[in-house]
Amino acid sequence: MRSVDLSDAKLVSLYRNGDEAAFEELVRRHKAKIFTTIYLIVKDHYVAEDLLQETFIKVVDTIQGGRYNEEGKFLPWVVRVAHNLAIDHFRKSKRYPTIVLEDGSNVFNTIDFAEDSFESLQIKKETHAHLRKLIQTLPEPQKEVLIMRHYAKMSFQEIADATGVSINTALGRMRYALINLRKKMRKSNAAYDPNFYPR
Template sequence: MRKYAISDSQLISQYKNGNEEAFSTLVNRHKKKIFTTIYLIVKDQYLAEDLMQDTFVKVVNTVKSGRYNEEGKFLPWVSRIAHNLAIDHFRKAKRYPTIVMEDGSNVFNTLEFSEVSIESKQIQQDTHALLRDLIKELPDAQREVLMMRHYMHMSFQEIADATDVSINTALGRMRYALINLRKKMDKKNIAYDQNLYPR
């Protein structure tokens, strides 16, 4: 770990006391790492830069409102904010995932028909909304890997890098996410039969 003449905690204290330069030092010290954290998820330089700005705005607001209490853990805290903003960006974009269960069946038939009846479109939208709610109920680590894989189309290597875990851990989380999702779908009686939702 790199040793600095002045620690992050000291810089935060100085910033709280009105030293704006102290915050600039913090940003310059960590912006490369924060940018990388975001870029690994969104894979778009301009979007990553925007989200990095949003991250530091959130940091400023939290510190200035007196709600910052992560003493000695500034970088992990900021990385978490950046990570969550990147994930939220995809959640708000409302991209529909193609979730393939372990038996190879699709949660949704991803074929788009040019003439879909209003009724079936409504059913599809309702089911997508229900699925998003079920995904929200998953444990954080499982929800995260599921979203990265199916909403963001990231490879397991990219997911492992972005979440700082091994590929085996990422694969394990994905497996449990699908098992849990299937249980929830069974309870709600959502079909994932491969005849209904062909690959």
């Protein structure tokens, strides 16, 4: 039987036993969907290519290391690996998010510096760094949606597709993320300029 006629599970089994062609068929079969999953998040062709390669390196390591146990669910597993790598890429990046609260106001709208002196730039940098730390303390599903929406500029439809949930679920997670973020910002109010935090 030709490799194109075999199931993913059979191809994984063959590859585990040293059949390189079996893995090539898995890559050929699913490369486009996995690339799209990554590209929807990073919105950069070259970054997506790099992360696609990284995804398959992880897949090889997992299968050859005997740690793969998602029999019959190869594609959902690889998509999850790719998705996590893409999200990690944003966590490590230095880009600052534009966080819009429930009432439509921008978290940073209240930061108004008369001039960009060294001191004011330092305060702004520290405020952004503080916000990033607060985002990291959110529950994982909320943090994920927030990062995808504000770092990656993804639509809620794209977020729903990438995370495998309904648009309503994605919107709900975003709403709770903003509510929790605002609570956390208010709690840490004492250490920062009170004008920074929306009322």
